[in-house]
Amino acid sequence: MKTILIIDDDSAVMALTRKTLQARGFQTLAANDGVAGIEMAKKHLPDMIICDIQMPQLDGYETLAALRQDPVTAAIPFIFLTGLADRKHLRQGMGLGADDYLTKPFSVSELMAAVKTRLEKQAAVQRRSERKLEDLRGNIGMALPHELLTPLNGILGFASIMMDEGVVFEPREIRDFAHNIQISALRLHRLIENFIIYSEIELTKSNPKKVQELRQNGRTLTREIITGVAREKAATAARQDDLRLDVQEGCAAMAGSYFKKILEELVDNAFKFSKKGTPVGIAAGVSEARFTLSISDRGRGMTAQQIADIGAHMQFERRFYEQQGVGLGLIIAKRLAELHGGDLLVESTPGEQSTVQMFLPLAVEGN
Template sequence: MYKILVIEDEINIAKNIKQILDLSDYFTIIADDGRTGIELAKEEKPDLILCDVMMPNLDGYQVLMELKKYKIIDTIPFIFLTAKSDRLDFRKGMELGADDYLAKPFSPEELLKAIQIRLKKQAKIKENNNKELRELGLKIQKAFPHELYTPLNGMILSANLLKEYADTMSIEEIKEMAQTLLESSQKLHNISEKFILYLYLEFITNNPHKLNEIRRQNYKCLTKSILLTFAKIQAQKVDRENDLILDLEEMTINMAETDFYKIVTELLDNSFKFSKDGDKIKILTSINDENFCNLFIINEGKGISPKKLKEVENFIPFNQSLDHYEGFGMGLAIVKKILEIYQGSMMIESFANRQTIVHIMLPQG
């Protein structure tokens, strides 16, 4: 049985609504003012809220804004009841996040139809979310063992050799085994971190309320200092500071600094990984006339063939056919998910034996 909260200060109207809903097999809760309605919404967690607009002390708009603070209406349909028909009032309610308006006086049929439409829509959203979670769970079951077997096998083999032959091995051989264990464990750690990050980003992109919450934020990320700092750190890790060329224009983008850092880290990691010492890695930034910020990362390495580029661009981290591109596909998938969240875009061009160009476009902050 669906639970419906009615917030209405006119007691006769509230009783009539309750009678209609009770006869239609809904469990109805009545609040006679906005403050009581907020408290009942927090306690009862109804399936739908009907709320009058014009109420003393706390009107319907204030109730809706207050519920937003507690994330209560993120997943609960909210319908305004109003005697006012001014289009500005309709727009104000929708901008605040209301799902529908029902103008007084309304018939029982109009009331029940409005409720049924919103409850069906909400049920469909939940059904889709559950389906996506099930599919994601199946992907995890299939992919996680595959992604972890390579470093785990290296660790198990080295540990067994140490266990069986440590007494007869030289110090150098033991150190070599220890180094293999260290490298395999670091690789396992990196894979696990990326895997968990990808799953988190997948959750966000499949959660409309969370996605809208992030997109409503007004981020002010200054790109130049981040690129200067972390590009040099990435280059120092592989002892290739001399291969790094920076041509940076200061840009302010609408993205959290931590997420921009992830993009830069993943793309630069790939650029150094798939090029050799002496190949230049160029980072260029610019602002175009359409209020978008451009980031170019140009890798003057061996490039990627058109066939492989298509495979990499369409890469799903659970695809087992790209072992020799291990790390590239997962990193690229993470970048694409972050860009999807912030409504950015990415293009990749590659020329055999010349260069690979990754072009990122992001909205200005």
């Protein structure tokens, strides 16, 4: 059963609209102003919203703007109710992302035609989204075999050497072989993990209810995770002296496993794409009522076009640089931040430096 939220301070119009929709099999929710309407939309995630323009506290335009700014409610079909005097302002509403409008007084047939049209359009959008997910699975299927073969070949190659009959190895040589096998195995594990996480992100992104659950259930104290990951990555790169830490405690609205994953990808990139002897700076804390993280390095940098083209299956300048991987780390970090109501920004000067900044909502007390 489809659910439609009606936001209107006119009790007569509200009653008529609800009665009409309920008689035709729809479940209805009601709010008499924009503030209450936004809260109900976020809580119940209706299949459609019908909203008056002239209302107290928040008018229809402000209500629509707030809903469109939140990824959880941004895609919900939205129909304006308007009096004749408001029709000249409809362009403003359509510019904000309204799907349709009804002029008061409207007939039952006009109401049902608008509702049917918008729900059919939303179903078409959903079908296109599902096709995109199928394309994603296909793209991953094409990229995965090549990326898996490189570490697998390393494992098989070193194992084959060790199993060669008639060859006696020194203990040091055996340790070197084992170390290289471990490096290839860890790379293989990380590749598979990244592909799985990216697929989960894309599936979650298309489900507003899952996004809402993700945002409500996350709570992580960040300082210990940041310092631990930073020191581990610096040690792995043999660059402990290059690490610069300025980390204050914060409580981010994100699960610890996701937060750690973002840190691992961003810090690993900072060391991987800069030279030994150049600083890698990591700063974190609370600013303007949100958690902020900044990671900077003085490495090869990125062009403005490369930043704009950040995508799941692009590795920048692969013809010129031989770092392994398919470039999923940065996009995973960005998508995870966005899923949790935050953002990730990249500023860079080619050949000089890069700074990645992440912003996340603070966890609400009690979560």
